[in-house]
Amino acid sequence: MLYSSSDAMQLLESLGNLMESKIMPNARRIDAERIFPRENLDMLFKHGLCRIPFPSRYGGLELPYPVYIASLEMLGMACASTGLSLAIHCTVCSGIEMFGSEEQKEHYLKPLIHGKMLGAFALTEPDAGSDAKAIQTRARLDEHNNSYIINGRKRFITNGGYADLYLVFAVTEKGYSAFLVDKDCNGLRIGKYMDKMGVRGSTLTELHLNDCIVPKANLLGEEGKGYDYAMEMLHTGRIGIAALSTGIAQIAFEKSLAYSKRRYAFGKPIAEFQMIRQKLADMHTAISAARHLTLSAAWAKDNGLDYALIAAEAKLFASETAKMVSDEAIQIHGAYGYVDEYDVNRHWRDARMMSIGEGTSEIMRLIISHRLLRSDVL
Ligand SMILES: Cc1cc2nc3c(=O)[nH]c(=O)nc-3n(C[C@H](O)[C@H](O)[C@H](O)COP(=O)(O)OP(=O)(O)OC[C@H]3O[C@@H](n4cnc5c(N)ncnc54)[C@H](O)[C@@H]3O)c2cc1C
The missing domain is CATH 1.20.140.10 (Butyryl-CoA Dehydrogenase, subunit A, domain 3)
Incomplete structure (x- = not known):
């Protein structure tokens, strides 16, 4: 085994029980009725799934990454819609942990890993998927108001409409950059909800950014390194x-x-x-x-x-x-x-x-x- 601590084994056991008793029985209904798995996510957050790999100073459990990955495998068995939603959320958490400032970690990472906020990763656009360098979304620095103004359109965004925080990629005059955009940011609008053949409980939406004003402090890491x-x-x-x-x-x-x-x-x-x-x-x-x-x-x-x-x-x-x-x-x-x-x-x-x-x-x-x-x- 790649993990052995008894804390990890206990957590995996309790998560496994939760998934078998509470999450798996609802998976068929979530798919058939296209229900966003909010309740499942809340239960998993409460059991600490999202805290597994993160540092204790932000409330994480600091357990090995394979423990988190083993939990996701169980979630794939129990309900793939819930799994996709949670996996994307955790990708956003990882991004903030790797590249965020101390203030951003306090303000966003803590509530995200405790499930008090839900994250979404907004990279893909109507004309830029695999070719991620081709994104057309632009951000302009407004020095006067200490903010960036973002314009563009994102597509295929998991957790769209339910997320509290969107990690948005846009190009500034210094190059590709990443921004933490709160759901109630002026100029951010959730577009079309796209129906799909599988993972039907998780949402997939468009995102419209029309003169969306984001505080300068919400630039993730350095401008140009996005x-x-x-x-x-x-x-x-x-x-x-x-x-x-x-x-x-x-x-x-x-x-x-x-x-x-x-x-x-x-x-x-x-x-x-x-x-x-x-x-x-x-x-x-x-x-x-x-x-x-x-x-x-x-x-x-x-x-x-x-x-x-x-x-x-x-x-x-x-x-x-x-x-x-x-x-x-x-x-x-x-x-x-x-x-x-x-x-x-x-x-x-x-x-x-x-x-x-x-x-x-x-x-x-x-x-x-x-x-x-x-x-x-x-
Ligand atoms: C359910 C679902 C959830 C998603 N969630 C998110 C999300 O949360 N956030 C987000 O930003 N995006 C999300 N996406 C978008 C996803 O990341 C893109 O669909 C993916 O990157 C592919 O881009 P595309 O669909 O534009 O396909 P294209 O890039 O248009 O590719 C079309 C086809 O051409 C092939 N192709 C492209 N370039 C090459 C090449 N150089 N060589 C060989 N073949 C090539 C591709 O493999 C593919 O078969 C999601 C997609 C789905 C289906």
């Missing part, structure tokens, strides 16, 4: 998406294993057919590999190593595994997998997002190959 900050936050966030993906794959596998033992065809359980056994073996092997890669990435981050490469590998492998496993889960369930009576089609829809958000599989392959070639590994 692109590096965004990439660093994404490296961190990708380990979380890998964990959610592993959790989705694990629950789809468990349901398939149980079903294969009770579904009869040709006079015996389908689990006795070699082709079904091969599927189960391949699914389980891929999940184990995804979990180990993901925890290794978390361990590398925790130990101050350069973890961008392994985080991309974990995100790529785990998200593709979630797609493969949830697809095979539908196949094993036959027609029951295709209809809504069983949950596996929800897992398949949830898994589909994981190889797109926080960087597509194609972009993960670009990052991995770029790192390998740069360091002359090949």
